[in-house]
Amino acid sequence: MNATQIEPATALAELKEKKPESVTIVCLSGDMDKAMAAFIIATGAAAMGMKVTMFFTFWGLNIIRKPGSTSSAKDWMRRAFGWINKGGTDNLPLSRFHFGGLGTTMMKKVMKNNRMPGIAELLETAQDLGVQMIACTTTLGMMGISKDTLIDGVDQLAGVSTYLAEARHGSVNLFI
Secondary structure, three states: OOOOOOOHHHHHHHHHHHOOOEEEEEEOOOOHHHHHHHHHHHHHHHHOOOEEEEEEOHHHHHHHEOOOOOOOOOOHHHHHHHHHOOOOHHHOOOOOOOHHHHHHHHHHHHHHHOOOOOHHHHHHHHHHOOOEEEEEHHHHHHHOOOHHHEOOOOOEEEOHHHHHHHHHOOOEEEEO
């Protein structure tokens, strides 16, 4: 080994010294399969002892909204967003093969038959494991979503600078 090569074990030790073991996940999508992926990663990381922060923005806010919640905005356009995007983990469509809800129903049945947890159960597990959940204030305002339509357990309402402060120190940063 020459002087410019670093052994993998040394490089890994140096990386661990520089960054704490933490994960940040931006949940941009309100699609069922993408939300599941985000929560599976979040709960896995938290179970391994990593600090996990999930930042919900745009359609991802539907994941942490109370079931059936709508927008209380005064203008018709933001109210329409709320009507179209009813909250709740049970109302999330598949990203592909949704087929007006048929694909989502089929996926949920396959998951149940194989004893896989649904998004609501994964979300609860994430909360039990201490996953921090942040709702984006900019998107909340833009879409006319109020704090009272969010589920219990959302830790913080904050902007992108809060997410970036977490991500800056994170060892894993994902955008789903």
